[in-house]
Amino acid sequence: MDKKIYKNPIFVSNPITVLVLGICSALAVTVKMGPALVMALSVTVVTGFSNFIVSMIRKTIPNRIRIIVQLVVVAMFVILIDQILKAFAYDISKQLSVYIGLIITNCIIMGRIEAFGLGHKPIPSLIDGLANGFGYGIILVVVAFFRELLGSGTLFGVQIIPLSWYVKNGGFYENNGLFILPPMALILLGVIVWVQRSIQKELQEKK
Amino acid sequence: MDTNKNSYTIIYATIMVVIVAAVLAFASTALKGKQERNVAVEKQLNLLTSVNLAEDAAHAADKNSYVEKEYAKYIKTSFILNYKGEKIDGDAFGVNLKEQYDLMKKIDAASQSDGKVSEQKINGMKAQLRLPVFVCITNDGKTADIFSCYGTGLWGPIWGYLSIADDFNTIKGAVFDDEGETPGLGGEIAERSFQMQFAGKEIFKGDAFTSITLKKGGATQANIKHEVDAISGGTMTSRGLNKAIKQWLEYYLPYIKAKKDANSSNLSK
Numbered sequence: 001m002d003k004k005i006y007k008n009p010i011f012v013s014n015p016i017t018v019l020v021l022g023i024c025s026a027l028a029v030t031v032k033m034g035p036a037l038v039m040a041l042s043v044t045v046v047t048g049f050s051n052f053i054v055s056m057i058r059k060t061i062p063n064r065i066r067i068i069v070q071l072v073v074v075a076m077f078v079i080l081i082d083q084i085l086k087a088f089a090y091d092i093s094k095q096l097s098v099y100i101g102l103i104i105t106n107c108i109i110m111g112r113i114e115a116f117g118l119g120h121k122p123i124p125s126l127i128d129g130l131a132n133g134f135g136y137g138i139i140l141v142v143v144a145f146f147r148e149l150l151g152s153g154t155l156f157g158v159q160i161i162p163l164s165w166y167v168k169n170g171g172f173y174e175n176n177g178l179f180i181l182p183p184m185a186l187i188l189l190g191v192i193v194w195v196q197r198s199i200q201k202e203l204q205e206k207k
Numbered sequence: 208m209d210t211n212k213n214s215y216t217i218i219y220a221t222i223m224v225v226i227v228a229a230v231l232a233f234a235s236t237a238l239k240g241k242q243e244r245n246v247a248v249e250k251q252l253n254l255l256t257s258v259n260l261a262e263d264a265a266h267a268a269d270k271n272s273y274v275e276k277e278y279a280k281y282i283k284t285s286f287i288l289n290y291k292g293e294k295i296d297g298d299a300f301g302v303n304l305k306e307q308y309d310l311m312k313k314i315d316a317a318s319q320s321d322g323k324v325s326e327q328k329i330n331g332m333k334a335q336l337r338l339p340v341f342v343c344i345t346n347d348g349k350t351a352d353i354f355s356c357y358g359t360g361l362w363g364p365i366w367g368y369l370s371i372a373d374d375f376n377t378i379k380g381a382v383f384d385d386e387g388e389t390p391g392l393g394g395e396i397a398e399r400s401f402q403m404q405f406a407g408k409e410i411f412k413g414d415a416f417t418s419i420t421l422k423k424g425g426a427t428q429a430n431i432k433h434e435v436d437a438i439s440g441g442t443m444t445s446r447g448l449n450k451a452i453k454q455w456l457e458y459y460l461p462y463i464k465a466k467k468d469a470n471s472s473n474l475s476k
Binding site for chain 1 (some may be wrong): 215219246
């Protein structure tokens, strides 16, 4: 199998930093590591399996209702994940609130189904979906890492920055409130894109 | 086979929808019990937290069983009040606070309509209010009544529970939660460090009801017993919470006053 299927989406054609898809949720759920990780996992599962299912039935889908069929498949997985989170990870499901439901509208998923699932065999489609979800997830986790560490001084809710450093305890340190707000996530994303483009020269626009 | 025919498309869509519906219905039935338990446990935990109990819940190995056990141990009685402070039948735990809040909004609108809506009709609406009270018996054998509140913040609903000690004046503790307040700003109302400020505050100044107010810049010296520090950057949320606490406590007031008066006449005897 072509290695590009699972290598490309993670870096070379990362859905967030190169294709600039799925930005909305990347801004919304990256305040803390826990929810970001669950969101990343959920999107990975949804892209992977909906790509797989659509690819399996791709030859039977009536062309005129193609998009509707894809949406139904994606929506089914999203609702299943929402229900499972509500039953087994209630606290995280509360923090993610509407964003789980909004996975349905995540452009990465429909994009991958249209661009890949409809034209390839099920197994490569599954891998393509999972890899794209992973590429999305990795950016989410990186952004969440900086936002939680600098905005709340914790990682996964565990205090990382020593409490004695804080101004209120007589130290010199203060959490940066800006990191908690969505604009900072956008700035962090910009920095990640910048870093990637300086490594991967072919992405730079020619003057 | 021609996948572009109308009949094929219709049959395809029908079968697909039936299969998906079956899968989702099965998942929903299979997980319903667990989901409902989670919701109930969260409410129980909030109620316990408002009396500063069950602080170990976050570290408990089996959070759900721990909370249920603590709840059964401390909160044994609960009842519903009407707006006159009389007990009415029903399950206090199942009262939907949002419905009561919507009703309160209607009552407010009606009473501000300059007599267009008759007094009788307003009272009829008030009579439908169902105000839940939970009675907690703490380790020292004293009781604390837990009152609910529900209102609107900046982005969506906010709600919470206030526990008042057996003098029916001093706040024992409080817990608040929100659906979508900005984390780090308005969302701070859900943080324990904010909620802990309420402990020890009083809702009466002499005999006059004062409620508890979130004050920008911290409690003023004159009202140190009735104010807490509001949230910087969370003005709208603070205002919403002020209103929610005041509105709900005012509806609870007949009951609280009756209890408070009974207490003070007991003391003077």
